[in-house]
Amino acid sequence: MAEVIRIEALTKNYHTDAGEVSVLKGVDITIQSGEFVAIMGPSGSGKSTFMNILGCLDKATSGNYFLNETDTTTLNKDALASLRNHVIGFVFQGFNLLARKNLIDNVALPLVYAGIGAKERKVRALEVLKSVGLEAYATYLPNQISGGQQQRVAIARALINRPKLILADEPTGNLDTKTSQEIMDLFCELNDKEKITIVLVTHEPDIAEYSKRLINFVDGRIQHDGLTAHFQASHV
Template structure:
């Protein structure tokens, strides 16, 4: 009988303190969390609960004050700045509330950016970007700029840019925050389908219960700690991806 597979992500006793002395603020207070490969996890909590700080740590955009962060068994808290940047480029994809697209650049060129930073040849970049756009339902929209796309389409471009490098983990920070209800559910169905069909681990920060309902696990932060961690046995079903 084979041993159970180790979690993809492990946080042990993670604290994060900003400032010093009387002005010090402890954003995270001894967080323990494990996430397996292929999970879809929604992270929720009120403003100031620590959920965004936890997301920044998971995305290697910040480092913990104390504790251990293991990614595939690697101690991320021991890595230097360049090593963390390499981990971000090779294993992580990011989706933000504000899309963060270059305004005068086509959808395809926006999606190619991570590959450009990697130094991949132009022909390979073009093919990978077109494939990523097709995965998010934007086949035929490659030459359109953000101004020519709806909010939902812009977020799809942002998701294509996040998955073009074939990341192990997709980190989504309020991905539907700038969208109306219909577009929000379209984006959530897309994320759920990518998780199910592509096997991408999705970790999403949201304050909206309707969006968290798509996740198969919901983690609630309160006052810098994990207050509740539960499976969602009624996760919304999504349509086949694109």
């Protein structure tokens, strides 16, 4: 099984008026293709900083980060952006949809940056909207659909470039319990059927249990890394 993520001795420091603050302290992680990993930890534990580095939105102070077998530490800003756009799909807590664009245009937005023509953008956007059960709402605006449906649109947008990896940051944070379950079932389906690697940050233990592997951060270090109880029980 191929590695999608390999992190070696990763550190991240920030310079503040009070001096240097160490946020990540020698983190080592390998995530294989097809894994579903939940990341948890208290506020200030380093999990958000870690996710920003995984998403090539920030750079480590030291250590190595290989994404899809590419050493990200050797890449300039443009090369990082290209790698990010081709390999990663992002899903955020706040959906981040464009209010004045219909669902097709919202989903197709990453293809605009990739230089894909308008006709192919529409075809592919409709294809992924169908995969999340929203093809009938393609011409709706975001404020015409529910929060759960908006998150499905955000997931469709994350899928449009056919990524190897989805990074989801608190994707159920703005949703009720029933809708959260539906969104997590969709992530499980993408992982099981499409074999997309998923790394998800959450503060909710019941959401983390949908994953197959749990990593806990405390004070910039990994306190725990192992199979979730739910996954262990289903494979006894």
